[in-house]
Amino acid sequence: xxLLRHIRACNSYRPERFLPLLLDGERVGHxxxxxxxxxxxxxxxxxxxxxxxxxxxKGDAAARTAxxxxxxxxxxxxxxxxxxxxxxxxxxxxxxxxxxxxxDRGAVSFFGVRAYGVHMNGYRRxxxxxxxxxGRRSPxxxxxxxxxxNLVAGGMGGGLGATETLVKEAEEExxxxxxxxxxARAVGAVSYKMEVPQGLRDDVLFLYDLETPASFEPQNxxxxxxxxxxxxASDALARVGxxxxxxxxxxxxxxxxxxxxxxxxxxNPDYMPLLVGLHRGGE
Numbered sequence: 001x002x003l004l005r006h007i008r009a010c011n012s013y014r015p016e017r018f019l020p021l022l023l024d025g026e027r028v029g030h031x032x033x034x035x036x037x038x039x040x041x042x043x044x045x046x047x048x049x050x051x052x053x054x055x056x057x058k059g060d061a062a063a064r065t066a067x068x069x070x071x072x073x074x075x076x077x078x079x080x081x082x083x084x085x086x087x088x089x090x091x092x093x094x095x096x097x098x099x100x101x102x103x104d105r106g107a108v109s110f111f112g113v114r115a116y117g118v119h120m121n122g123y124r125r126x127x128x129x130x131x132x133x134x135g136r137r138s139p140x141x142x143x144x145x146x147x148x149x150n151l152v153a154g155g156m157g158g159g160l161g162a163t164e165t166l167v168k169e170a171e172e173e174x175x176x177x178x179x180x181x182x183x184a185r186a187v188g189a190v191s192y193k194m195e196v197p198q199g200l201r202d203d204v205l206f207l208y209d210l211e212t213p214a215s216f217e218p219q220n221x222x223x224x225x226x227x228x229x230x231x232x233a234s235d236a237l238a239r240v241g242x243x244x245x246x247x248x249x250x251x252x253x254x255x256x257x258x259x260x261x262x263x264x265x266x267x268n269p270d271y272m273p274l275l276v277g278l279h280r281g282g283e
Contacts, residue, residue: 029114038080073232082106108202120184123210130263137225149225152174153173174220188206226234
């Protein structure tokens with residue numbers, strides 16, 4: 001069982017291939033060098049140097065957002081941004097800082113800005129151990145079609161916070177009432193920096209555990225999940241280690257669950273590399 005390969009796959013970021021995207025001296029993104037060259041065509045918005053790219057738009061967050069929207073529309077028209085999703089992510093220099101601009105979700109990886117999401121493990125305790133609720137993604141999903149997923153997962157967009165996003169996604173993806181979601185425990189986060197064809201995914205996923213009652217049966221409402229199944233947690237971990245059945249970042253959330261619930265112990269020689277590797281993108 002090789003779990004570390006998923007850590008490596010999600011941390012394929014090589015700093016020499018990217019320029020920091022700076023605003024007022026603070027990094028707000030990572031531009032791959034070929035993408036930075038494309039942005040030279042917008043000198044009113046970007047200054048591209050040898051060691052950094054600078055967002056040079058004057059004014060407030062709304063002015064920056066408007067300028068970036070115009071750039072993104074041009075990139076979409078040229079096929080350089082894969083899809084215009086009409087969902088915006090607020091961008092800041094660090095978690096908890098005020099947003100400095102908003103960016104269409106479809107362009108997040110092009111600019112390598114940090115994106116935040118929530119993932120919730122739904123589990124049930126049985127006599128033979130812990131079982132996880134696992135969803136299968138729709139075959140028409142843009143990202144990881146047909147792969148296995150957590151019970152609930154989604155990006156934090158549209159100005160919603162972590163708890164608000166969790167409640168929204170839980171209702172849409174699994175028909176979980178807010179009263180049950182309120183019993184979920186925040187248990188930490190995983191982070192990674194992963195080079196992708198469009199640029200870089202610099203992601204932080206806030207993690208939640210929800211012990212579900214025996215009567216609970218998830219039902220999808222938004223068409224993003226085609227089926228749910230109960231899977232013994234040890235079997236889910238084995239599938240992570242032996243194959244690629246799960247969405248790339250869900251592999252990390254299941255490894256984290258296994259570490260916290262004692263399915264992986266310090267006797268495993270990869271225990272420490274796994275612990276550290278789940279947070280390699282967090283700096």
